[in-house]
Amino acid sequence: MSEIEDSASLQVRLAEIELEKEKLKLQEISEQRQTDLERDRMKHQHELELAKLQLEENKLSLERDKQRESVRQTGLVTAIQEGKALAEKMDTEPTFSEHRTRRRKLLPAHAIDTPDPDVVPVNSSGRPSFEDNVLSATGDSVPVRGIGSTQLNVPLHCVNLESDLVQGEVVVGVLSVLPVEGVDVILGNDLAGVLVWGDASVVVSPKPTSSGELDDLAKRYPSVFPACAITRAMARKHREYGPDHSNSSEDLDLPPQTEHTCAPEPPQALNALCDALMTEVGRALDAFEADGEIGAIVITGSERAFAAGADIKEMQNRTFQECYGGNFLAHWNRISTVKKPVIAAVNGFAVGVLHANKTIMYAM
Ligand SMILES: C/C=C/C(=O)SCCNC(=O)CCNC(=O)[C@H](O)C(C)(C)COP(=O)(O)OP(=O)(O)OC[C@H]1O[C@@H](n2cnc3c(N)ncnc32)[C@H](O)[C@@H]1OP(=O)(O)O
Structure with missing residues (x-):
């Protein structure tokens, strides 16, 4: 090929x-x-x-x-x-x-x-x-x-x-x-x-559910608990109508209550916490704490105001340095060192300052 x-x-x-x-x-x-x-x-x-x-x-x-x-x-x-x-x-x-x-x-x-x-x-x-x-x-x-x-x-x-x-x-x-x-x-x-409902029963003579027996704490501190139970309204009723018409200590067979007034009468400037008022409050607290008859302390104001806070008129001309350096309001702390129970019965305005264990709270 x-x-x-x-x-x-x-x-x-x-x-x-x-x-x-x-x-x-x-x-x-x-x-x-x-x-x-x-x-x-x-x-x-x-x-x-x-x-x-x-x-x-x-x-x-x-x-x-x-x-x-x-x-x-x-x-x-x-x-x-x-x-x-x-x-x-x-x-x-x-x-x-x-x-x-x-x-x-x-x-x-x-x-x-x-x-x-x-x-x-x-x-x-x-x-x-x-x-x-x-x-x-x-x-x-x-x-x-x-x-x-x-x-x-x-x-x-x-x-x-x-x-x-x-x-x-x-x-x-x-x-x-x-x-x-x-x-x-x-x-x-x-x-x-909502068309079905239980038959409501009306109790004509209600009875207290508890036996009325005092509990252990109430037995141990008989003067404290009744005092705590006395409200401002009861105190006012007592004051206005007398013991016969009040359902306070006598009705309840409680120890007699002592009422102390330390606020200016009549209340001025909506209970603004002026120096004089707070000094007076401090003194009263000292006395109440020392008094064995007093079990608890109720602090109240007027109908219109519990307190209008610090007295602005007193404060207005002071500088911060004056207040801070001069321990301005130091005596207010007395209320937080009282050993007895302190109850605030508040009505109306409650402005500015609350003391609770050295903590200052502002409220209105
Ligand atoms: C370290 C602490 C600090 C603090 O606490 S700061 C908080 C200081 N407090 C305030 O800023 C409250 C000031 N007051 C008010 O805002 C008002 O008041 C209210 C809302 C409590 C009530 O108002 P209304 O019902 O219109 O009353 P009204 O006409 O203002 O007062 C009635 C009289 O009370 C005097 N007043 C009221 N608050 C104070 C106060 N905190 N310090 C001194 N005076 C006070 C007024 O001047 C007046 O008095 P007159 O009839 O002679 O004008």
Whole structure:
């Protein structure tokens, strides 16, 4: 073979290989397209099946709603008839629920019988008999306080109620026997809104809940506790009407009270805490603390003002340095060192300063 022929056949072979490669590529592309098409086809088929199922489900739930509505209509008629009969009966025969029925013109709620498997059937007395049919049970239970504070675990059932107060399915705790004859369902306020209320009992002669015995602290410090209990109003009553008309120490068989006045009479400048007043207060506190007859100290003001705070007129011409360096108001601290209880009986304005253990608080 000549060299030319060799070269030509080589060229042909190369061309054939190139052709083969192109064929393979085309085949690959074609296969890929087929796979994509197949996948799309399967996806569409799946979606179609889902849509069919959804349609079927919608149809079924529509059918169920229709059935429920029909049951509800029947139940409504039954409940109205039962309610009317009961209301007529209650007019002649007073019962436990008469009070609330008459006042609000309500009809008692009744569980009604329906073929719906979700609903508890009622027995001939109209009471849900949950023992006969467990289909209505929700599987839950709630603790209910029984007579004498005993605790019952009451199973919850889904029942269909028709009444003036509640219509439709509700979850209720079911007892085989209810405590009041003639009452089949007791609605709480969560179901019936504010239309149900407990029978309020009015106590004509209330008695104190405590025995009237003094507690340990009161026994240990007999002079402190009665004094703490004397309010400004009681003190004023005592002052204005005398001991005969006050329910203070004599009525309560308490030790006699001593009242000391140290505020200027009549009150001036809304009891602004001027130097003279606070010096007087300090002296009074010393005396009260030393007096064994005094158990506690009540500080009060006038009707219009407890105090108007520091006396501005006294302060206005003093510099900060004068006040700070000269211990201005140092004597005010006496009130925070008194060892006996100090009670502020506040009326009207209480401006500016309160002392509490050397902490000064501003208030109004
Ligand atoms: C370290 C301590 C600091 C502090 O305590 S700072 C707090 C200082 N106190 C104040 O800033 C309160 C000032 N007083 C008032 O803001 C008002 O008063 C009230 C809101 C308490 C009551 O007002 P209204 O009912 O209109 O009475 P009225 O006409 O202002 O006062 C009646 C008389 O009381 C005098 N007065 C009232 N507060 C003070 C005071 N803090 N210092 C001295 N005088 C006071 C007035 O001047 C006046 O007197 P006249 O009839 O002679 O004009």
